[in-house]
Amino acid sequence: MxxxxxxVTLGVEDLKTSRRFYSHGLGWTPxxxxxxxxxxxxxxxxxxxxxxxxxxxxxxxxxATPGSPFTLAQNLDSPDDVxxxxxRARAAGATVLKEPQHAAFGGxxxxxxxxxxxxxxxxxxxxxxxxxxxxxxxxxxxxxxxxG
Amino acid sequence: MxxxxxxVTLGVEDLKTSRRFYSHGLGWTPxxxxxxxxxxxxxxxxxxxxxxxxxxxxxxxxxATPGSPFTLAQNLDSPDDVxxxxxRARAAGATVLKEPQHAAFGGxxxxxxxxxxxxxxxxxxxxxxxxxxxxxxxxxxxxxxxxG
Numbered sequence: 001m002x003x004x005x006x007x008v009t010l011g012v013e014d015l016k017t018s019r020r021f022y023s024h025g026l027g028w029t030p031x032x033x034x035x036x037x038x039x040x041x042x043x044x045x046x047x048x049x050x051x052x053x054x055x056x057x058x059x060x061x062x063x064a065t066p067g068s069p070f071t072l073a074q075n076l077d078s079p080d081d082v083x084x085x086x087x088r089a090r091a092a093g094a095t096v097l098k099e100p101q102h103a104a105f106g107g108x109x110x111x112x113x114x115x116x117x118x119x120x121x122x123x124x125x126x127x128x129x130x131x132x133x134x135x136x137x138x139x140x141x142x143x144x145x146x147x148g
Numbered sequence: 149m150x151x152x153x154x155x156v157t158l159g160v161e162d163l164k165t166s167r168r169f170y171s172h173g174l175g176w177t178p179x180x181x182x183x184x185x186x187x188x189x190x191x192x193x194x195x196x197x198x199x200x201x202x203x204x205x206x207x208x209x210x211x212a213t214p215g216s217p218f219t220l221a222q223n224l225d226s227p228d229d230v231x232x233x234x235x236r237a238r239a240a241g242a243t244v245l246k247e248p249q250h251a252a253f254g255g256x257x258x259x260x261x262x263x264x265x266x267x268x269x270x271x272x273x274x275x276x277x278x279x280x281x282x283x284x285x286x287x288x289x290x291x292x293x294x295x296g
Contacts, residue, residue, distance in 0.1 A: 001236040003176045005190040006276075007221035007269075008156060028151045032286045042153040044192040044282030053217060060219065060259040060267055061246040067215015069201060069264070071208065073155035088149040098209040111208040116217065119208055121155075128154075134192030138180045 006046060007039075008072065010118050011053030011064045017115050018050045025092025044134065048072075053116075066117070073121035075128050079108040085122045086110050094120075105140070154194060155187075156220065158266050159201035159212045165263050166198045173240025192282065196220075201264075214265070221269035223276050227256040233270045234258050242268075253288070 012018040019038050022028045031039040031047055038050045057064035076082050082100045089112045090096055097119065100110035107125040114120065127139040160166040167186050170176045179187040179195055186198045205212035224230050230248045237260045238244055245267065248258035257271040275287040 001174045001176075001233045001240075002222060002224070003174075003188055003190055004222055005156065005194065005196065005220050006223040007219075007271075008153065009219045009221065009269075011217040026149045026151075028149075031284055032288065034288060039284075039286055040151055041284050042151055043194055045278040045284060046153065046191055046194060047284050047286065048153065056217075056219060059252075060269075062216075064217060064267075065215045066217050067213045068205075068210075069159040069212060069214050069216075069266070070218060071155075071157045071159075071204060072153050073157065074150060074152055075154040076150070085149045092149075104207075118217070119212075121157075121208075123155075130193040136179055136187075136189050136193060136195050138187055138195065140180065140182060 007049055008042070008047075009049035009051050009056060010114075010116065011056040011066075012050050012116050013053060014115075015050060015052055021092055021094075021115050022050065025094075026088065068113075068117055068119055071111070071119045071121050073123050076122060076124050079124050082108055082110060082122045082124050086112065089120070089122070155197055156190070156195075157197035157199050157204060158262075158264065159204040159214075160198050160264050161201060162263075163198060163200055169240055169242075169263050170198065173242075174236065216261075216265055216267055219259070219267045219269050221271050224270060224272050227272050230256055230258060230270045230272050234260065237268070237270070 028040050031041045040048045042048045053064050086100050094112040097111040097113055103109045109123040111121050129137045176188050179189045188196045190196045201212050234248050242260035245259040245261055251257045255273040257269055259269050261267050277285045
């Protein structure tokens with residue numbers, strides 16, 4: 001089975017609220033905005049969908065249940081970019097779960113939750129880079145000594 | 149805030165079980181495989197992480213809860229490719245939630261759940277294509293008349 005993902009679909013309680021958060025609050029441009037589903041391009045050949053949780057369950061043939069068993073992350077170029085993105089999310093009405101701070105893995109990150117509790121990490125990771133061919137280069141970096 | 153996702157992290161109950169499913173069952177090559185977290189490249193500049201649910205909660209500063217409020221999807225070139233990918237997932241021990249079938253949106257798709265219940269859609273969507281520059285072209289296609 002191919003090692004790929006093309007679409008991440010978030011189940012939402014109220015599509016109007018979620019659309020307002022992403023399209024207006026965060027200022028994202030929809031790829032396709034229909035009455036019952038909204039898509040955003042979030043990478044090369046990659047889209048994010050917003051779809052009512054009940055419809056998402058119906059589509060799979062099994063009820064979809066709320067929860068927070070995953071996170072979506074943006075890797076940014078600097079701690080300052082993390083701070084700015086978090087300011088924008090906060091202004092859009094996001095719930096800040098973790099204020100931007102130095103992270104155990106050696107980078108700088110914070111978390112917020114969207115209107116449905118879906119969790120986003122805003123992250124500067126010095127061990128993450130992307131080669132010209134799109135390959136992710138990921139190395140475990142030594143955490144700063146925060147104990148001493 | 150940028151319109152991008154670089155990392156999708158799935159909270160898992162038992163990392164060994166999940167690693168076995170993705171690395172051995174599905175045959176995926178890890179990008180980085182550490183004791184406590186595993187990463188796979190799943191797109192251009194995009195990675196999937198497997199991380200214990202408790203650790204994912206601790207990292208965000210708030211407990212992460214199980215649930216199925218989202219799906220990950222692969223878009224494939226043909227219905228036959230959907231069938232083949234589902235066979236591979238089934239052989240890997242996935243729970244098939246929806247056998248591959250014609251879909252309301254005009255394509256052909258099925259769903260399976262990984263060992264933690266995370267849901268994957270395998271999909272052929274005639275209305276989905278990716279331009280040379282990576283732009284997703286997504287059009288609502290007319291569903292086949294399955295009522296008549």
